[in-house]
Amino acid sequence: MSTASSPLPSGTTNPRKIVPFRDLREAFIDVLEHRDLLQQLTLRDIKLRYKQAVMGLAWAVFMPVLIVFSGLIIRYAMSQMSGQHLVPVEVANIAVKGLGWAFFVGAIGFATASLIGNMNLVTKIYFPREVLPLSTVGAQMFDSGLGVVVLAVILPFLGVRLHPSTLWAPLLFLLLILFTTAAGLALSCANLFFRDVKYIVQVVLMFGIFFTPVFFEPSMLGARGAFLVMLNPLTGILEGLRLSVIAGHNLFEPLYTVVKGVTVPEWQPWELWYSVVWSIGGLIAAGTLFRRVQPLFAEYV
Amino acid sequence: MGSGVRFEGVWKKFQRGEVHDSLRDLIPAVARRFVRGNTPPPLSTREFWAVRDVSFNVGMGQALGIMGPNGAGKSTILKLLTKILRPDRGIREVHGRIGMLIEISAGFHPDLTGRENVFLQGAIMGMKRVDIRRKFDEIVAFSEIEDFIDTPVKRYSSGMNARLGFAIAAHVDPDVLIIDEVLAVGDFRFQDKAFGRIHSMCNSGIPVVLVSHQLDRIASLCSEAILLDHGQVRLHASPSECIQEYTLGVAPTGESAESTLSIIGMRFAAADIVMSGERVKLHLTCRSRDDFDNDATDIVVTVRSATTGSMLFSTGARPCRIEMPRGQEFEIDVELQANLTPGLYHVETGVWDGVSQRLVHGGPSRMLTVQPGTRPFGGSVQLNAQMSMRTVAIGLHMPDSADAMNDPLPELIVRS
Numbered sequence: 218m219s220t221a222s223s224p225l226p227s228g229t230t231n232p233r234k235i236v237p238f239r240d241l242r243e244a245f246i247d248v249l250e251h252r253d254l255l256q257q258l259t260l261r262d263i264k265l266r267y268k269q270a271v272m273g274l275a276w277a278v279f280m281p282v283l284i285v286f287s288g289l290i291i292r293y294a295m296s297q298m299s300g301q302h303l304v305p306v307e308v309a310n311i312a313v314k315g316l317g318w319a320f321f322v323g324a325i326g327f328a329t330a331s332l333i334g335n336m337n338l339v340t341k342i343y344f345p346r347e348v349l350p351l352s353t354v355g356a357q358m359f360d361s362g363l364g365v366v367v368l369a370v371i372l373p374f375l376g377v378r379l380h381p382s383t384l385w386a387p388l389l390f391l392l393l394i395l396f397t398t399a400a401g402l403a404l405s406c407a408n409l410f411f412r413d414v415k416y417i418v419q420v421v422l423m424f425g426i427f428f429t430p431v432f433f434e435p436s437m438l439g440a441r442g443a444f445l446v447m448l449n450p451l452t453g454i455l456e457g458l459r460l461s462v463i464a465g466h467n468l469f470e471p472l473y474t475v476v477k478g479v480t481v482p483e484w485q486p487w488e489l490w491y492s493v494v495w496s497i498g499g500l501i502a503a504g505t506l507f508r509r510v511q512p513l514f515a516e517y518v
Numbered sequence: 519m520g521s522g523v524r525f526e527g528v529w530k531k532f533q534r535g536e537v538h539d540s541l542r543d544l545i546p547a548v549a550r551r552f553v554r555g556n557t558p559p560p561l562s563t564r565e566f567w568a569v570r571d572v573s574f575n576v577g578m579g580q581a582l583g584i585m586g587p588n589g590a591g592k593s594t595i596l597k598l599l600t601k602i603l604r605p606d607r608g609i610r611e612v613h614g615r616i617g618m619l620i621e622i623s624a625g626f627h628p629d630l631t632g633r634e635n636v637f638l639q640g641a642i643m644g645m646k647r648v649d650i651r652r653k654f655d656e657i658v659a660f661s662e663i664e665d666f667i668d669t670p671v672k673r674y675s676s677g678m679n680a681r682l683g684f685a686i687a688a689h690v691d692p693d694v695l696i697i698d699e700v701l702a703v704g705d706f707r708f709q710d711k712a713f714g715r716i717h718s719m720c721n722s723g724i725p726v727v728l729v730s731h732q733l734d735r736i737a738s739l740c741s742e743a744i745l746l747d748h749g750q751v752r753l754h755a756s757p758s759e760c761i762q763e764y765t766l767g768v769a770p771t772g773e774s775a776e777s778t779l780s781i782i783g784m785r786f787a788a789a790d791i792v793m794s795g796e797r798v799k800l801h802l803t804c805r806s807r808d809d810f811d812n813d814a815t816d817i818v819v820t821v822r823s824a825t826t827g828s829m830l831f832s833t834g835a836r837p838c839r840i841e842m843p844r845g846q847e848f849e850i851d852v853e854l855q856a857n858l859t860p861g862l863y864h865v866e867t868g869v870w871d872g873v874s875q876r877l878v879h880g881g882p883s884r885m886l887t888v889q890p891g892t893r894p895f896g897g898s899v900q901l902n903a904q905m906s907m908r909t910v911a912i913g914l915h916m917p918d919s920a921d922a923m924n925d926p927l928p929e930l931i932v933r934s
Contacts, residue, residue: 251641251644253641253645253646253647254641254642254644256641256647257637257638257641257642257647258638258641260634260638261627261630261634261638264629264630264634265627265629265630268629268630269629337624337625338624338625338642340602341602341620341624342600342602342618342620342624342625342642342643343600343601343602343616344642344644411544413542512603512604513604515597515602515603516532516603
């Protein structure tokens, strides 16, 4: 750093002992100590969504329902082209994946704006800033939790039965939450430094549904296409949810389908591990990044 | 070990001007640097030190006041203390939980009710939920808005907002207390209450750091003070010494143009501390030139409040019927009746030119401390009240003339 303008004292920074995941550990302890604050902020975000709102609690299922209907239109068009009938289980497929996608989109949207939206707090009062994006994810969990309840009621009518593999669902939800949290942490601080990140995120989320298997299954894209879509970390989670909850598939086993005489992978166990690596690795990276740049927030906001 | 704060050689740097705050600005800037080779922007000229080499220590039972003109770095030091900013150099240590009386309603959300905001703001200030629940009634009672606690805060008046904010902040039970100009909360009655609360928090023995422009607050609350100037500590001493240095250093002095009369010395006859209502004596040493004109030039003595800077009293030698000699050095004895409220005052001198109608020469000035006298009083002027009493036989009250003028039915009293 160039510091020609003023005299400087010599012998400056205190040495940091090297401890693995030091930042992350600090962040975790800090957030744990401020769990009451996290809870209050989450409650605030939830209350604000339902106060003076036209739709009230219906808001929680509004977006998933919209996604399901959009998916149905697309699937209907596909079935018209291929001459096949649209079966009820496809509604279930779209509903399960649409709910996951709605959670991701909702949480990321709010999380990205969370630091800027609370600028007056960030510049005036100290608390671990992680709680701001975390609370938006928490509030979205409440919304999506309502969606899960509604879905659990509807699914049996669509012919979905409970399987042993349904037990995969909580793990996959956890992965989704971790991945969303990681992305939310990283994007919220990116948006603090660069205000146009918010708009970039909006556009990416708007078109992201075409790069994420919500309305379609990866196998529909052929072997190479399926592989490319599987590189999206959300694919493993959303497809995992569909296959385990709807199709009753054990995610440790690969699954293949035959499309026009060609065998195409529908599920590969590595997808699961791939998503695990993204979620946990992403959380470590984002948490460390957030901790490192956090002291600069008040200056750059 | 007790709680406390320690600053040792703390430096903090800021940037002037704009920084790139969108990717759209940043990417071309980075690309340009790439293409043109590594010519860094003139960063060094844009940076400045907001805090330079500041050191202090505040331990249990100590209260440190920080004063200085706007832009001296007071708020930056507070932000460093509260961990909002990180020092570029030096050591900042804070032991214990910090309680802030700063921006006390910053966390309020307008759509939430007072009750919800108490829990939210309390949590933001670091209180546990059980603590907030335990102190909730106390907080609401202190803020005096019991009737509106379930009303959204957006419908509150600004006074109610500030009162609720203060009430929450005042119930945090911190290990270290940091106060920044929050003393102007609500009406004067609530201000008294708030100040009393601050006083008792300060007297509870926890370390306190107070930033204020209300210098008498610093004088009454703090055990020591630092005077900041352009980010540096100009003086670290007792509050009254710092206040003297600050206000005298900042006080505008008249132009020292060539004058036919000058004041070269000023001293108090006894101490510079006086009881309210007593007399204070000072000596002025003056020198006049041969062409000095007694009718056109005069010396003035002015008393100013050190805390507000407002002029309270001013007089001259001529109104006091003093004929000053020409071409000589002479002493003038001045006696003032200190009918002032306890506090800090400046006694300033100067030479007044009656032709140009302005102060042509700023003479020396001194700080005067007025202490509470034996008879406490309220208000802004010491009127040296005397009271005496005599007993009156019941029923024989005769209205005096003034009462009789105001009393609509004087004969009723006489008849009874």
